[in-house]
Amino acid sequence: MNDALAHAELIAVLTAVTNDEPRVMTVSKGEALPSGPFELEHRSLQAGLREWVNEQTGHPLGYLEQLYTFADRDRSPMDKARRTISISYLGLVREQAAPGAGAPGWHGWYEYFPWEDHREGRPEALAGITQALNEWAASDPMRRDHRQKRVDLSLGLNGAAWNEELALQRYELMYEAGLVAEAGGDAGLPSGRSMFADHRRILATAITRLRAKIKYRPVVFELMSESFTLSHLQHTVEALAGLALHKPNFRRLIDQQELIEETGAMSSETGGRPAKLYRYRRAILEEHALSSPRLPLSRN
Amino acid sequence: MNDALAHAELIAVLTAVTNDEPRVMTVSKGEALPSGPFELEHRSLQAGLREWVNEQTGHPLGYLEQLYTFADRDRSPMDKARRTISISYLGLVREQAAPGAGAPGWHGWYEYFPWEDHREGRPEALAGITQALNEWAASDPMRRDHRQKRVDLSLGLNGAAWNEELALQRYELMYEAGLVAEAGGDAGLPSGRSMFADHRRILATAITRLRAKIKYRPVVFELMSESFTLSHLQHTVEALAGLALHKPNFRRLIDQQELIEETGAMSSETGGRPAKLYRYRRAILEEHALSSPRLPLSRN
DNA sequence: CGACATATACTCACAGTGAGTAAAAGGGAT
DNA sequence: ATCCCTTTTACTCACTGTGAGTATATGTCG
Numbered sequence: 336m337n338d339a340l341a342h343a344e345l346i347a348v349l350t351a352v353t354n355d356e357p358r359v360m361t362v363s364k365g366e367a368l369p370s371g372p373f374e375l376e377h378r379s380l381q382a383g384l385r386e387w388v389n390e391q392t393g394h395p396l397g398y399l400e401q402l403y404t405f406a407d408r409d410r411s412p413m414d415k416a417r418r419t420i421s422i423s424y425l426g427l428v429r430e431q432a433a434p435g436a437g438a439p440g441w442h443g444w445y446e447y448f449p450w451e452d453h454r455e456g457r458p459e460a461l462a463g464i465t466q467a468l469n470e471w472a473a474s475d476p477m478r479r480d481h482r483q484k485r486v487d488l489s490l491g492l493n494g495a496a497w498n499e500e501l502a503l504q505r506y507e508l509m510y511e512a513g514l515v516a517e518a519g520g521d522a523g524l525p526s527g528r529s530m531f532a533d534h535r536r537i538l539a540t541a542i543t544r545l546r547a548k549i550k551y552r553p554v555v556f557e558l559m560s561e562s563f564t565l566s567h568l569q570h571t572v573e574a575l576a577g578l579a580l581h582k583p584n585f586r587r588l589i590d591q592q593e594l595i596e597e598t599g600a601m602s603s604e605t606g607g608r609p610a611k612l613y614r615y616r617r618a619i620l621e622e623h624a625l626s627s628p629r630l631p632l633s634r635n
Numbered sequence: 636m637n638d639a640l641a642h643a644e645l646i647a648v649l650t651a652v653t654n655d656e657p658r659v660m661t662v663s664k665g666e667a668l669p670s671g672p673f674e675l676e677h678r679s680l681q682a683g684l685r686e687w688v689n690e691q692t693g694h695p696l697g698y699l700e701q702l703y704t705f706a707d708r709d710r711s712p713m714d715k716a717r718r719t720i721s722i723s724y725l726g727l728v729r730e731q732a733a734p735g736a737g738a739p740g741w742h743g744w745y746e747y748f749p750w751e752d753h754r755e756g757r758p759e760a761l762a763g764i765t766q767a768l769n770e771w772a773a774s775d776p777m778r779r780d781h782r783q784k785r786v787d788l789s790l791g792l793n794g795a796a797w798n799e800e801l802a803l804q805r806y807e808l809m810y811e812a813g814l815v816a817e818a819g820g821d822a823g824l825p826s827g828r829s830m831f832a833d834h835r836r837i838l839a840t841a842i843t844r845l846r847a848k849i850k851y852r853p854v855v856f857e858l859m860s861e862s863f864t865l866s867h868l869q870h871t872v873e874a875l876a877g878l879a880l881h882k883p884n885f886r887r888l889i890d891q892q893e894l895i896e897e898t899g900a901m902s903s904e905t906g907g908r909p910a911k912l913y914r915y916r917r918a919i920l921e922e923h924a925l926s927s928p929r930l931p932l933s934r935n
Numbered sequence: 936c937g938a939c940a941t942a943t944a945c946t947c948a949c950a951g952t953g954a955g956t957a958a959a960a961g962g963g964a965t
Numbered sequence: 966a967t968c969c970c971t972t973t974t975a976c977t978c979a980c981t982g983t984g985a986g987t988a989t990a991t992g993t994c995g
Contacts, residue, residue: 340641341640341641341720342641343641343720373720375718377708378707379706380704380705401704403701404701404704404722405680406643406679406680407679408678408679418643418675420643420673420680420720420722422704422720484921484922488921488924495923495924496924500927547927549930550930565973565974566973572930576930578932579932579933580931580932580933581931581934581953581954582933583954583955583975583976584931585931586973586974586975587931588931588952603962605972606961606962606963607962607970607972608962608972608973609960610972610974611974621781621785622784624795624796624798626928627847627928628926628928629983630878630885631880631884631885631888632878632880633879633882634984634985865942865943881984881985882942883985883986883987884983884985886943887983891982903992905940906940906992907940907942907992907993908941908990908991909941909942909991909992910941910942910943911942911943931952931953933954934954
């Protein structure tokens with residue numbers, strides 16, 4: 336039997352939100368995600384990553400979730416006798432622990448994906464990308480319709496609405512069309528900053544996962560400091576989703592879920608009426624199940 | 636640096652639904668999930684698994700999705716110089732390809748998890764389990780309340796509703812309480828058939844994942860044959876969810892999503908009024924986004 | 936031919952959601 | 966002090982989607 340011996344490598348996407356801007360921890364001046372070998376002493380993969388992040392960054396790591404494992408042959412083309420298995424994780428870091436705006440190592444999500452931030456309307460970056468993808472779709476007479484539909488759905492064109500969860504799909508579409516630097520060409524488009532190997536793809540995976548998860552699990556609170564205002568909470572969600580939310584309805588949503596409680600204190604940060612401070616009720620997870628999509632049940 | 640050399644092992648949870656019963660492919664007379672080494676020739680993990688399943692089982696494999704990767708030290712206690720990394724996958728097999736009821740290698744989900752099938756009401760198996768878990772909760776004076784809440788929520792007691800997606804949570808709770816054979820004791824409870832190593836845990840992971848996924852992605856159709864009746868479709872979903880569904884509402888749900896279309900033919904299988912046959916519209920995935928939980932958007 | 940079984944079609948009340956408006960409570964300028 | 970500006974907080978209203986139940990069509994079997 337051809338016994339497969341392999342390297343195991345852990346890759347971390349550590350995310351924090353500071354100043355209403357989602358950020359990711361990087362190394363090599365923002366060129367790569369932090370990664371390290373899985374070593375024999377580690378109890379488990381998760382434990383390995385935790386230890387390793389602590390050593391290297393000093394950031395206490397709260398929420399941690401596995402993203403994806405891959406071992407494509409193309410990734411280690413040099414060494415034919417060994418394969419590298421990469422296991423990627425998504426980790427959330429609390430705001431207080433995150434460094435200031437200009438601190439080294441942390442870069443904004445939207446430096447890498449300028450077209451993903453729709454908080455102030457459709458970003459300009461999308462204009463050029465839309466045109467380039469439309470041309471790419473038209474360029475293959477055989478698959479034209481199929482390609483055009485993929486483009487429309489991904490970018491929210493021709494009647495389709497923008498869907499923030501399709502971040503990974505969009506990146507892969509641009510990769511396939513050769514619009515990003517990692518795939519060769521980059522015809523002067525605002526196609527965002529590129530990264531080492533497939534690290535930007537991993538970041539896109541993390542963004543997609545997190546954008547989906549905030550809708551049905553209270554993970555945002557892993558990014559918030561102990562107490563916060565409702566506006567602050569909303570801005571954090573908006574930063575992650577890359578969308579502007581409806582204030583009254585956001586508030587209704589939050590308190591009908593009973594996720595938070597008042598601390599009693601107030602905040603007078605932003606030159607308007609002072610806002611109540613809230614804290615997350617951890618106990619909620621034990622009280623009642625969170626709403627998830629439902630099947631049409633029958634009572635008997 | 637302590638370079639981590641490791642074995643890579645692929646584990647597959649292959650599921651089909653035959654005769655309205657969800658089944659999983661097994662080896663060793665139902666004692667283990669099929670697994671095999673990841674070899675150097677394989678292009679990628681996914682490709683490796685596909686090849687390997689084809690060789691071993693001859694079943695064409697449709698949908699395939701990564702489940703989880705783990706490498707706990709406890710799993711390979713003998714060999715200290717090498718670690719085994721296990722990468723598990725969920726695969727869906729179409730009904731027509733699946734063998735008959737008594738065929739070797741395929742076993743019903745609910746042999747391993749008798750308490751998970753609520754299609755005909757709460758199964759009897761839950762009575763004993765409920766009692767045992769309540770006793771377990773009460774046995775630790777310090778953590779009593781916390782434990783009791785976990786039990787109530789997992790099993791749907793004291794006001795909580797049964798949530799079919801908690802299959803993994805339930806198994807882990809029973810494991811923690813020492814009620815399953817894999818964790819030592821099994822005090823004569825109907826705690827289901829056990830499996831090699833942590834394979835039953837992996838199966839529980841697959842069940843949980845699939846039960847969640849059928850709600851927001853049209854994966855059921857990966858299990859159906861080319862044409863089917865609405866009742867057949869419903870029974871397949873019910874088999875997976877382990878729940879009875881409300882017929883009129885199930886139908887409404889399906890056709891308002893425009894997932895299927897009539898073939899024109901009829902089926903006169905089950906001694907009542909003949910039913911229309913339908914087929915899945917693959918094109919739907921390109922037409923409009925599937926509904927997912929939504930954030931309260933703002934229009935500008 | 937009538938009882939039975941299943942498929943299919945329609946109805947109705949209600950809760951949750953999208954969207955917008957109004958009032959409250961601070962700071963700062965005049 | 967008063968008025969303006971900003972932000973928080975509170976309330977309203979129409980509408981759609983969902984839970985639940987009932988009625989009708991169309992076959993088979995005794």
